[in-house]
Amino acid sequence: MSENKILVFGHKSPDTDTICSALVYADLKNQLGEEAEAVRLGEVGAETQYALDYFHAEAPRRVDTVSNETDKVILVDHNEFQQSADDIKDVQILEVIDHHRIANFETEGPLYFRAEPVGCTATILNKLYKENGINVSKKMAGLMVSSIVSDSLLFKSPTCTEEDVQAAKELAEKADINLEEYGLEMLKAGADMSSKSVEQLLTMDAKEFTMGSHTVKVAQVNVVDADDVLSRKDEVLKSMQQEVDSNGYGLFALAVTDILSNDSVLLTSGEQEAAVHSAFNVKLENHEAVLEGVVSRKKQIVPPLTNALS
């Protein structure tokens, strides 16, 4: 491979926005005459695979480290080093395109850093095509609209902004899809939990937080049928309790989010379970509560839990 090639990648445990935004930004860079290749730092999920197949796109190549291949990289959809390649400190970061908070990030020299408080990286990439006067192909439009649908849960998440909605409508037209129909099929493709093991359910999208003096883990899965998970409730709770015991969590919560009704069922384990009552004004029954209208961990679950535990 060429010495000048730039690797473009998103975060570990990649989701649809991270995979598609890497492919899309590498495409824009190539059109601008720069040699860039999208890579990924983890497995492709079922939802993402649906989008890639639909728009006849290949998944990016899987890598674990980058400094063995290049000394120049571009990060999309993340900036915190612990979410990036393990050897990120050994390469020069030329650019970052992101929509998250900035933390644990540092460079030696100036760079292009474009972060905007929107719901999806692809919404920013759509602007970058325009700013650079480059046309968006049908395939790239398809990957971008898939990212926006995924990050916004079809515009139902409170992280979704008016800019995301407008970008999605514009891109759906270029991709020649019915936005609602395609979006729902794509989300459903990633929401079949019946074939997942209990361990997979608890690890596929799990993050740790510090709340007051407690360490809290909040995992989330999207479903179209909550029974995929709830039919195995005893087994799930047992596994959660084991994690609580071995990691000392004050609370472990699994949000089972129904992408059709936009409600979540919360399963909980740990000494601080009572915080769920004060955080959401609901009663836990046998470690289970329904949170109506709650779909966003970042905006609707973590802040009230943090308040209740602080």
Add this chain to the structure above:
Amino acid sequence: MSENKILVFGHKSPDTDTICSALVYADLKNQLGEEAEAVRLGEVGAETQYALDYFHAEAPRRVDTVSNETDKVILVDHNEFQQSADDIKDVQILEVIDHHRIANFETEGPLYFRAEPVGCTATILNKLYKENGINVSKKMAGLMVSSIVSDSLLFKSPTCTEEDVQAAKELAEKADINLEEYGLEMLKAGADMSSKSVEQLLTMDAKEFTMGSHTVKVAQVNVVDADDVLSRKDEVLKSMQQEVDSNGYGLFALAVTDILSNDSVLLTSGEQEAAVHSAFNVKLENHEAVLEGVVSRKKQIVPPLTNALS
């Protein structure tokens, strides 16, 4: 003052880009219907005052802390917290517009962060007016072109990019000035060192660096007549030696940069003086050496010194 007002400011020890970019971005925000006020974290220098007077602009109000006035701020021309307001961690950073490396910066939530590897913040601000479809007034064009002239030393600094040059030409037309004539007069206004005390010469633009196992201080002053400083060489060297002794610097270097010839005279003190020889391939005579074509501390002085001392 209004609760919703946003304070816009640049770094401590403000230079022309920091002062003018705060005024300019507050103007753009106001035109977009947001209530924003430019403030400053230090004294206005003679070069900056020349630009403000020429374009009939008021200096921003001086503040030392910001959280007593507002909870929302925008940073221009810097991001590292140690260069910002002392209470920066007590307010929400809504936006950053910058052209430096990113370090010691962190937020709790997403924000608009626009950094580009160009020579001057104002070059980015000029793009932001266009992206937002807002016309640039004569006054704001004048402040932006002044920033570019200052940061690029009239396009002589190696930090200057083609984008900076094009922006300056475009803005000079809007500001109705002869770019070369105005630029030189402005630089000269800031380059009269005859009235500065030795202490001022050594502190007005001084930064500390870690190079290998040594702490090195590099100060810089712009002059049109190096004798403003060199006529007081003995006094300057004595004061530098005192700083070396009390702060344990391995090296203290003062670059006296002639903005007409684009050469620098380096005065040095400290045990590691010999590094100057290997860094620049010049011979020190009585703690003094001429560095031909050297104007940029960031690009032409710090890297070779770092190599020599590592």
